[in-house]
Amino acid sequence: MYYGVVVIIGRVNVGKSTILNKFIRKKLSITSHKICTTKTNIVGIYNTSNCQIVFIDTPGVNTKMINTNYVYKYYNNIHNVDIILLVVSNYWTKYEELILNYLKKVNKPILLVINKIDFFKKKSNLLPYLSYLNKKHKFVDIVPICARKNHDVNILLKVIHNYIPYGKPRFPSYIITNQSYKFILSELIREKIISFLNKELPYTIKVKILYINKLRNIYNISAVIYVKNNSQKNIIIGNNGFLIKKINFYATRNIEMFLNKKVNLILSIKFNY
Ligand SMILES: Nc1nc2c(ncn2[C@@H]2O[C@H](COP(=O)(O)OP(=O)(O)OP(=O)(O)O)[C@@H](O)[C@H]2O)c(=O)[nH]1
Ligand SMILES: [Mg+2]
Known part of the structure; x- marks a missing residue:
């Protein structure tokens, strides 16, 4: 059996909660087009016959948080995760820069997820962005998806599987969250x-x-x-x-x-x- 913990991190509004919900196939973490929708860490537990992954959705980094260390209280269990999903949308900002600088010190594998690729009208437009992101860090992988339309979310799950170690599941398989x-x-x-x-x-x-x-x-x-x-x-x-x-x-x-x-x-x- 495999068991692992994965944290989902990124700027506000990039689609972190939407991704969690697609993984779990239920609306567990609320979403909206307005910023700062997620207020606290939300846990979603994904189960297959031989694997359990605990996903932690976090509040997005925004202007208020950027000048304080406030946001990092939501990353307090980051040293226990097996892999970090850094979610970005169709553009990179100073917030991503700040988050990445923080994550580099954590020394965990970072998988970069490019969400909202529906904003790229042509696939070829994605290529310059990919090579730009590639230079930012030695990401273990870069996976472009469109969470809203559920495009390539399964591919992302398969890539995540590669980083989940052997281990015993911690939760019964019918449980999808530890929240009440x-x-x-x-x-x-x-x-x-x-x-x-x-x-x-x-x-x-x-x-x-x-x-x-x-x-x-x-x-x-x-x-x-x-x-x-x-x-x-x-x-x-x-x-x-x-x-x-x-x-x-x-x-x-x-x-x-x-x-x-x-x-x-x-x-x-x-x-x-
Ligand atoms: N166009 C497009 N919109 C998306 C996609 N994925 C999510 N969205 C939309 O982006 C908005 C923000 O999604 P959320 O999942 O709430 O984003 P979040 O990163 O959890 O936001 P915070 O909790 O505020 O940090 C919502 O309106 C989603 O429907 C996508 O692939 N394409
Ligand atoms: Mg959210």
Whole structure:
């Protein structure tokens, strides 16, 4: 048997969480086109008949983090991983430079993943970028993919397999994460809040699951959305409750897909500051 730990690192918004979800074949880590979607490390456990890989999705590096060592608290277990996936999109920035400088000191194999290759209209346009990246570091491999369309994610998994050592799996094979269900469901609600709200607001809002009750094959789930003040509350509720209903509708679908069960979601709003 094979067992290994892989950390997924990169700038904000390059598609790290999308990649994790494709590996695990479930939405475990929420995604959005807005930056700073992932707030904490998210673990996804991938199983085959002879291999278990623990993937750790991390919050993306952004402007706020770049000037502090804040981000590296999410990399605290980096010395225990077998391989690092450095994810970049269709361009390289000073953030990648900073992350790579940090990773070089860690002395672990780095696999470079170029995501969003759908932005290269012609395959040949990718070649100069590949040779540019090749000079940046002695990456163990460079794998171009398009996570959103699930293109070449399987190739990436095969390459990762090459770096997974022999070992006994640590988790039962039916487990896909070590996070609690309550946490994942609260994230699936937060994803919809992020997608329907503008600007900074979504990032100050927290969601907590109060209870999950199964009654005749229907999951009754009660969750609280914590806001700072009345104006945030009004925004979330929307005209005649339009927005909160929309959030509820799409969050319910999100959770139903995750649980594979019918869901009745009850949302309430409270102040937490
Ligand atoms: N065009 C394109 N978009 C993609 C691809 N993969 C992911 N995306 C989109 O990129 C956006 C960011 O994806 P995420 O997975 O949330 O990115 P992330 O790196 O986890 O972002 P943070 O958690 O904020 O660091 C989403 O809108 C995705 O749908 C891809 O291959 N092509
Ligand atoms: Mg993310």
